[in-house]
Amino acid sequence: MRSILYMAKTGLYKPKNPKKYKGNPTTIVYRSSWELHFMKFCDRTNSIVEWGSEEIIIPYRSPLDGKPHRYYPDFYIKAKKKNGTYGKYVIEIKPKKQTKPPYDKDKRTAAYKRAALTFAKNRAKWDAAEDYCENRQMGFLILTEDNLGV
DSSP: OHHHHHHHOOEEEOOSOGGGBSSOTTOEEEOSHHHHHHHHHHHHOTTEEEEEESOOOEEEEOTTTSOEEEEOOSEEEEEEOTTSOEEEEEEEEOOGGGGSOOOOSOTTSHHHHHHHHHHHHHHHHHHHHHHHHHHTTOEEEEEOHHHHTO
């Protein structure tokens, strides 16, 4: 049921603090209620001094076709830490079940094959994101329903 809710809501987000947004604050698109929830958090949280949605492009090679593709992670944030320094993070929001390899006793099912291909593609994106972030002294985080409290 959560997966259905995750995908159900799309629209444009109008920030209360548009100066914090890195990019065009009039074209912020959310593709799920979870993304909308996180946008509101970024917009209203004082320690987040800058944020963006799908503003970063990370090249990766898909294991499905072997070709180069472009990955647009869900979010970028710059946050003030408790010690007064700043940290930058690339953030992906996904259902928890998509963050682990699929498990099915019968690996011949269409659902298992779809899940396995989705996981392989996501893993390639996330590996590329980890390299991208490491080279730029940034963190890469995958947030799920557990982190978002939804």
